[in-house]
Amino acid sequence: MSTIYNFSAGPAMMPKDVLLQAQEEFQNWNKLGCSIMEISHRSEEFIQVAIEAEKDLRDLLNIPDDFKVLFCQGGARGQFSAVPMNLLHHVKKTDYINSGYWSNCAFIESKKYCIPNTILIKKKHNEKIFLLPMSQWEINKDSAYIHYCPNETIDGLSIYEEPLFEKKVIIADFSSCILSRVINIRNYDLIYAGAQKNIGPSGITIIIIRKNMIRFLSKISPSILDYKIISEHQSMFNTPPTFAWYLSGLVFKWLKKKGGLKNIEKLNKKKSDLLYKKIDDSDFYINNINNMNRSMMNVIFYLKNPKLNQIFLEEATKSGLNYLKGHRIVGGMRASIYNAMPLEGVQALIKFMSYFENRYG
Numbered sequence: 580m581s582t583i584y585n586f587s588a589g590p591a592m593m594p595k596d597v598l599l600q601a602q603e604e605f606q607n608w609n610k611l612g613c614s615i616m617e618i619s620h621r622s623e624e625f626i627q628v629a630i631e632a633e634k635d636l637r638d639l640l641n642i643p644d645d646f647k648v649l650f651c652q653g654g655a656r657g658q659f660s661a662v663p664m665n666l667l668h669h670v671k672k673t674d675y676i677n678s679g680y681w682s683n684c685a686f687i688e689s690k691k692y693c694i695p696n697t698i699l700i701k702k703k704h705n706e707k708i709f710l711l712p713m714s715q716w717e718i719n720k721d722s723a724y725i726h727y728c729p730n731e732t733i734d735g736l737s738i739y740e741e742p743l744f745e746k747k748v749i750i751a752d753f754s755s756c757i758l759s760r761v762i763n764i765r766n767y768d769l770i771y772a773g774a775q776k777n778i779g780p781s782g783i784t785i786i787i788i789r790k791n792m793i794r795f796l797s798k799i800s801p802s803i804l805d806y807k808i809i810s811e812h813q814s815m816f817n818t819p820p821t822f823a824w825y826l827s828g829l830v831f832k833w834l835k836k837k838g839g840l841k842n843i844e845k846l847n848k849k850k851s852d853l854l855y856k857k858i859d860d861s862d863f864y865i866n867n868i869n870n871m872n873r874s875m876m877n878v879i880f881y882l883k884n885p886k887l888n889q890i891f892l893e894e895a896t897k898s899g900l901n902y903l904k905g906h907r908i909v910g911g912m913r914a915s916i917y918n919a920m921p922l923e924g925v926q927a928l929i930k931f932m933s934y935f936e937n938r939y940g
C-alpha cells in the first residue's frame with residue numbers, strides 16, 4: 580500500500596506510532612490477557628492509566644496546581660451548555676466573541692441559559708478576512724465571562740494573542756488547537772477541547788479549569804456535566820470512555836517524546852508556512868485570510884476556477900491525499916494538518932498541488 584495522508588478535520592488522523600502500539604497491546608494489555616477496554620474504570624490498572632494521562636497532559640501544557648483537569652463526555656458541544664450552566668449564578672450577562680462557525684454555535688446554545696452579548700470580530704478589508712485584535716473587542720463591564728474560540732476549524736481562522744483582560748473570566752474552546760502550540764494556562768479560567776481533532780479519538784472532552792471556578796453544585800446542570808461532581812469523582816462519576824482515555828494518554832506520551840509543545844509548535848508553524856507559501860505563490864490557488872489570523876491547523880484554500888474542484892478532489896484521492904474537501908458552508912478545500920500530520924504529508928500535498936496546477940492551470 581502506498582502512503583496515504585489523511586487531511587480529515589475531525590475525527591482526524593492519529594500518530595502512526597500510537598496506532599501501532601495500541602494494535603500491539605489490543606488483545607493483551609499490560610499482560611492482563613484482555614483489552615484495556617474490557618476492564619473496570621475503577622481497577623487499579625486503569626486508574627494508573629488515568630493518573631499518567633493527567634500527569635503527562637499537565638507536563639505538556641505546564642498546568643499549574645491551582646487548575647483541575649477533568650476528563651468529560653459530551654464533546655465540545657456539551658461544553659457549550661455546561662459552561663453557562665455551571666458558571667452562572669446571579670449575573671446572567673455574558674460576552675461571546677463571534678469569530679466564525681463554532682464560536683457562533685456556542686453563542687446560540689448559551690441563549691438557553693444566559694443573556695449573551697455577541698461581539699462580531701470577523702471583518703473584511705481589501706478582500707482580506709481578518710479578526711479584530713483583543714484590544715478592540717467591545718467587552719461588557721458587567722459580564723460574567725468572555726467566551727471565545729482560538730481556532731475556528733471550519734473558517735480556518737486563528738487568534739494567537741493571549742487573553743489579557745483585567746478581572747475577566749476567560750473561557751476558550753480549544754477543540755481544534757489544544758496542544759498545537761505553547762500557551763500560558765494562567766491567562767485562562769477554563770479551557771475545553773473535544774479530543775477528536777488534535778488528540779485522537781472522539782468521545783472524550785478535556786477541561787482545564789481554575790479550581791476556584793468550581794464553587795457550587797449547579798442547580799440546572801445534569802450531574803454528568805457538573806464540574807463539581809466530575810471533579811469530586813476524579814472524572815469517574817459515571818463510566819468514562821476508557822479506550823479513548825487510554826489512547827489520549829498514548830498521544831500525550833508521543834508528544835512528550837517528540838520534545839513537547841515547543842518542538843511541536845515549531846513543526847506546526849513550518850508545515851503551515853510551507854502550505855500557505857505554496858498557495859500565495861500561485862495564481863491558481865487562493866486563501867484570503869490575513870496572515871495574522873491564518874490557522875496552523877486548518878488550512879483553507881480555493882481553486883480560482885471552482886469548476887475544477889471535483890477533479891482536484893478525485894485526483895488528490897487517487898494520489899493518496901484524502902478528505903481535502905472543505906466544509907460545505909465555506910466550500911473549497913481544507914487541509915487539516917494537526918500534530919499527527921507529518922511534514923512529509925504536507926510536502927506530498929504541495930507536490931500534488933504543483934502537478935495539478937501545471938496540468939490544469
Ligand SMILES: *Cc1c(COP(=O)(O)O)cnc(C)c1O
Pocket residue numbers: 589653654655656657681728730731732752753754755773776
Ligand atoms: C469540532 C468542534 C466543535 C464540536 O465538537 P463536538 O465534540 O463534536 O461537540 C466545537 N468547537 C470547535 C472549535 C470544533 O472544532
